[in-house]
Amino acid sequence: MKIALIGATGFVGSQVLKELTGRGHQVIAIARNTDKIEEYPLVIPRKGDVSSEEQVAELVRGSDAVVSAYNAGWTHPDLYNEFLKVSQHIQAGVKAAGVKRLLVVGGAGSLEVAPGVQLIDTPQFPEEYKAGAGAARDYLNILRNEKDLDWTFLSPAIEMHPGTSGVRKGTYRTALENPVFDENKKSIISVEDLAVAIVDEIENPQFIKKRFTVAY
16 A cells, blocks of 8 residues: 655654565655665655645655654643644644545553542643643544544554654554453553554554553
8 A cells, every 4th residue: 555654754754664665565754854764765754844744745745644753842842722723723634635545643641440430630640641632632632533544553562752762562452432442451562563464454454543552
């Protein structure tokens, strides 16, 4: 397939790029700075501003699916509003381009850890991640009203950070609204296996117009 990948140089996006090309897919690799994208026969680097609906439409037109690993950056001074605004521009741009399939990589903060209690609302949730997690949660609620696109929202495991990198097991478990925990009561996945789950969902959709989560 021909996949447009937004955020192709980021923590998640760079691994998705590797996984997609490893499986033989052609990738339109979209980033603010394409210098970090290695030259590869299956990769078409495209520099662009995804805060513009028109630019998004131009960048992704002709693709079979769009994967958005967009992240405004944890240090952005207005992270909450920036993430919400740009995510909606991406959504609108994908529609304007006539692409039907959109997979959005979100956060774990909106997963329910107890009946009616989301992770972000628990006392132990780190304050520094609340703006980004809150934006992802609110965007998921917007996305749930999307009728035209075949969208999917993927929440990673609760623990997915650089310290979990370097492992590609090729296996994971899924759930919808609740975190997946292992025998040690940990919800954890490597970024490499998150990328496996993303590409699996693009190749063989199981969660159309749904949110799902993955962990070991």
